[in-house]
Amino acid sequence: MADAKDDAQKDGAQRRTHTLLDRRKLLAGGALLGSAGAAMAGGAAEVRGTTIRNGQIWRPGEADYPEDATGAKGYRFFTGAEAAFVEPASERMIPSDDLGPGAIEAGVPVFIDRQLAGPFGRGDHFYLGGPWPQGLETQGYQTRYTPADLYRAAIPAIERWVGGQFSGRGFKSLGGADQDKVLTALEGGDAKLKGVSAKAFWGLFIENVIEGFFADPIYGGNRDMVGWKLIGFPGARYDYREWVGRHSERYPLPPVGLKGRPAWDRA
Amino acid sequence: MATKLPEVDILLVGFGWTSAIMAQELAETGLSILALERSAWRDTPADMAPTFDQDELRYYWRQHLFQNVSHDTLTIRNNTSQTALPMRRLGSFLLGTGVGGAGVHWNGQIWRFLPSDFLAKSHNAQRYGPQSVTQYDMTVQDWGVTYEELEPHYDTFDKLCGTAGKAGNLRGQIQPGGNPFEGPRQNEFPAPPLPMTYAPTLFAKAASEVGYHPFPHPAGNMSQPYQNPLGAQLGQCTYCGFCEKFACGNYSKATPQTTLFPSLFTKPNFTLKTGAEVLKINLDSNGKRAVSVTYVDGEGREWEQPAGAILLGAYILHNVRLLLLSGIGKPYNPQTGEGVVGKNYAYQITSSVHVFYDDKILNPFIGAGALGMVVDDFNGDNFDHSGKGFIGGGYIALLTTNGRPVEWYAGSHIVPKDTPNWGPKWKAAVAKNYLKSATLATHGAVMSHRGNYLDLDPTYRDIYGRPMLRMTFDYTDNEHKMSDFLTDRATDIAKAMRPREFRANPRKGSWSVVPYQTTHNTGGAIMGATPQDSVVNTYMQSWDVPNLFVMGAGAFPQNPGYNPTATVAALTYRAAAAIKSQYLKAPGALVQA
Numbered sequence: 064m065a066d067a068k069d070d071a072q073k074d075g076a077q078r079r080t081h082t083l084l085d086r087r088k089l090l091a092g093g094a095l096l097g098s099a100g101a102a103m104a105g106g107a108a109e110v111r112g113t114t115i116r117n118g119q120i121w122r123p124g125e126a127d128y129p130e131d132a133t134g135a136k137g138y139r140f141f142t143g144a145e146a147a148f149v150e151p152a153s154e155r156m157i158p159s160d161d162l163g164p165g166a167i168e169a170g171v172p173v174f175i176d177r178q179l180a181g182p183f184g185r186g187d188h189f190y191l192g193g194p195w196p197q198g199l200e201t202q203g204y205q206t207r208y209t210p211a212d213l214y215r216a217a218i219p220a221i222e223r224w225v226g227g228q229f230s231g232r233g234f235k236s237l238g239g240a241d242q243d244k245v246l247t248a249l250e251g252g253d254a255k256l257k258g259v260s261a262k263a264f265w266g267l268f269i270e271n272v273i274e275g276f277f278a279d280p281i282y283g284g285n286r287d288m289v290g291w292k293l294i295g296f297p298g299a300r301y302d303y304r305e306w307v308g309r310h311s312e313r314y315p316l317p318p319v320g321l322k323g324r325p326a327w328d329r330a
Numbered sequence: 331m332a333t334k335l336p337e338v339d340i341l342l343v344g345f346g347w348t349s350a351i352m353a354q355e356l357a358e359t360g361l362s363i364l365a366l367e368r369s370a371w372r373d374t375p376a377d378m379a380p381t382f383d384q385d386e387l388r389y390y391w392r393q394h395l396f397q398n399v400s401h402d403t404l405t406i407r408n409n410t411s412q413t414a415l416p417m418r419r420l421g422s423f424l425l426g427t428g429v430g431g432a433g434v435h436w437n438g439q440i441w442r443f444l445p446s447d448f449l450a451k452s453h454n455a456q457r458y459g460p461q462s463v464t465q466y467d468m469t470v471q472d473w474g475v476t477y478e479e480l481e482p483h484y485d486t487f488d489k490l491c492g493t494a495g496k497a498g499n500l501r502g503q504i505q506p507g508g509n510p511f512e513g514p515r516q517n518e519f520p521a522p523p524l525p526m527t528y529a530p531t532l533f534a535k536a537a538s539e540v541g542y543h544p545f546p547h548p549a550g551n552m553s554q555p556y557q558n559p560l561g562a563q564l565g566q567c568t569y570c571g572f573c574e575k576f577a578c579g580n581y582s583k584a585t586p587q588t589t590l591f592p593s594l595f596t597k598p599n600f601t602l603k604t605g606a607e608v609l610k611i612n613l614d615s616n617g618k619r620a621v622s623v624t625y626v627d628g629e630g631r632e633w634e635q636p637a638g639a640i641l642l643g644a645y646i647l648h649n650v651r652l653l654l655l656s657g658i659g660k661p662y663n664p665q666t667g668e669g670v671v672g673k674n675y676a677y678q679i680t681s682s683v684h685v686f687y688d689d690k691i692l693n694p695f696i697g698a699g700a701l702g703m704v705v706d707d708f709n710g711d712n713f714d715h716s717g718k719g720f721i722g723g724g725y726i727a728l729l730t731t732n733g734r735p736v737e738w739y740a741g742s743h744i745v746p747k748d749t750p751n752w753g754p755k756w757k758a759a760v761a762k763n764y765l766k767s768a769t770l771a772t773h774g775a776v777m778s779h780r781g782n783y784l785d786l787d788p789t790y791r792d793i794y795g796r797p798m799l800r801m802t803f804d805y806t807d808n809e810h811k812m813s814d815f816l817t818d819r820a821t822d823i824a825k826a827m828r829p830r831e832f833r834a835n836p837r838k839g840s841w842s843v844v845p846y847q848t849t850h851n852t853g854g855a856i857m858g859a860t861p862q863d864s865v866v867n868t869y870m871q872s873w874d875v876p877n878l879f880v881m882g883a884g885a886f887p888q889n890p891g892y893n894p895t896a897t898v899a900a901l902t903y904r905a906a907a908a909i910k911s912q913y914l915k916a917p918g919a920l921v922q923a
Contacts, residue, residue, distance in 0.1 A: 112605030294764035
């Protein structure tokens, strides 16, 4: 009861806030956990406790900016063998051609790598508890794999399947038409992979490829905003009031991202 | 072992639209009011500033504002012959979390239900015969409240939000430019309609040509600066195209934060605690009175919070689960039809028609959550259903909510027929069509059915060891026939828009948890005129435990073809008025069973 009394007295104060866990420290700490800790880390991020009365709280310096995933070189998650699938596969899906750069130039593999190395890869917003019977299509994602685990399990399984189909060769060494056949077999679920669902992997992979091509460049993909330039999306722009009524006129300004755009950077 | 805290007069569970409205309305009584929100505080400067707000990946695809299913989810199945499995990833609906709830990430589509919607059973039975409301195992009910009773409360919510629109029916007089099918309004909208982007004007012209009645969609996005009756100031929308699934950094979308908090948080008798997750409602020994709730704080400690009255204002799925976990009311049994808690869970059925032009630049990235034109000719009972084999309806709209490219191409697949999902032809189709595409959406009712319900899962448990909620739901022939009819009417309009080509996407087969459809889950704590067929009376008061009130769309006996928020708010205002004028003077049942 001492706690209760203490709490009641403190409630009398003008305003009392206590942050149990600083969110950034928590996320940094979560990064050290393996996938087994993912569910707990995701839950803990929800539970900052604060008592608020007599005015809304003001949190100077706590603006919740996204992490910048650009800059660093090399892969943080993918092994060389994994990159040997992800790079050519994503490039077949969004090829470099007369219309503009494709997936590799846009940084799609780097984007996916950074995502899999972070909270998304750990399944921070996935429920992964068991039991895990096979689900119906209408029940959506039904595996116990985190996204990172799914890539880690699926890519070698795909390579084994490719080897069986193409006399021991790896995906990267195939010609474009054969690579497309493999991707089509994954998409349709015709590729029977050992220990992992081809459709589950494909569903996540194509989503991540499109994300990497069109998400804000701050996450490492859509480099130089090539995805946005391809279609004419002006990006993270704030104010179109003058343009609402200008029907069928082409919007003239180039895209901007959360960090601005390359023309604004120092050389 | 829970530590007991001092009693408060009014306890609110969850802190989104309904609890914020209740707190604001009840604060004038001087009673002590405490709200418990399980997740975090959220405000505009720190969490949704315009410097980082337009971030498609983070907010939608990485679910920054939504309930984290790793912490709490439910199990899903289409019917009782299937084994329900956990929703392992958000999809079909995007549950809110944190202060402001789903009211932070909504589009701001502000609708009133039709007068006949509130009489779904009696009205349809009278016009189309008694079997019209019982075929396909339907369990349709009247609400026990009428449009006329709710109208002043709808009006209050419009004024709170600064709703932009044009009245179609002012005190019985049909007005040009508005929705001629709507129930009579006492007042014009507080703000004029949003200015129109190009695609909705093409839609409106075509809809008029085929004989329908287009009007501007009512919007909680500000068409001009607005100060509401509580003194909260909202700014003009800048049409950035990041409304639904996002928070507004511009104070241009009506949310609990923008419309209520500036006033509410000055009330000395109101307190909000975040990081406080309510596990259970505790009853007295007779089971007739709610004495307290048990909650867990961020450190995992358990507290018992006693209260004079308890108001559930969490999302419907949580409210229904709390009733079931606390043993309040009789759980629904789909085999016998007995019991009411969990009964008549419903959803909505959507479809779309994409149009693609060669000669028109539509700039789809210029948008707002409720910016567009809509026809209501085929909603509710606005048309003759004779011989059609279904009841209910929906609206058909062309809204320019967004041009967010990941959503367009990983979610909605807004590409012409026969476009592959990847490769050079996909890339070429995307490059060619993005600026010249638009989508007509149909937004249809789901009636209640014997087999659609909520209960507790026998297998899966949450992190506290409590059973998860189990959702058993599928569309029936009523929904599919109705939605196909709406899709055909949308296709008529799409053709009249004279695009190069169009592509219709009818909703086929069973309900699936992917892809995103709509966050309009309803029922399970339904309202009505008697305790035999409802969980709460029309003041949202539990029949079984009169000092417990259950807010939200859980009260809808079935789900009409409109967005639910304004009706949820109107029901909350009506309940607040009854609590103030009657309940607090003589606590007890407001309606005799």
